[in-house]
Amino acid sequence: TLGYGYAQLTMTEPYNSPTSPYWANKIFLLLALPANHAYWQAEEVALPVMAETQLLAVPHLLASHDRGHTVLLNAGQPGPNYHALTNEKYFKFAYSSQFGFSIP
Incomplete structure (x- = not known):
């Protein structure tokens, strides 16, 4: 369950929601990848x-x-x-x- 010993949605919803600072800042993990990583070598394509x-x-x-x-x-x-x-x-x-x- 989300929470400690029982479901505690009011406490965990800010963490799990898309507006959470945790999820918003995960994009910065890409900066830890080495320069030769496949992510940086990928070709840019149009949407x-x-x-x-x-x-x-x-x-x-x-x-x-x-x-x-x-x-x-x-x-x-x-x-x-x-x-x-x-x-x-x-x-x-x-x-x-x-x-x-x-x-x-």
Whole structure:
């Protein structure tokens, strides 16, 4: 379980979420790789062309991409999952890559 001797989601969610400083800073581990590592030798390729709109059936989201800005429209989520501030995080109508994720 997440926590000490029992599930403690309120304590561990900041660590496990994508907004965690731990996960955000893991990218800097690449700087520890030697200069001859395969990561630094890889050829740069262009990003694949994405469809302008795409239905994501499992999370019930409609993704819309426009000039580097992505919006996810929420078509309905299942009931509460008992994480801290569930409604503020998971039940919004729209999520945007242009505006930072926040909880009031």
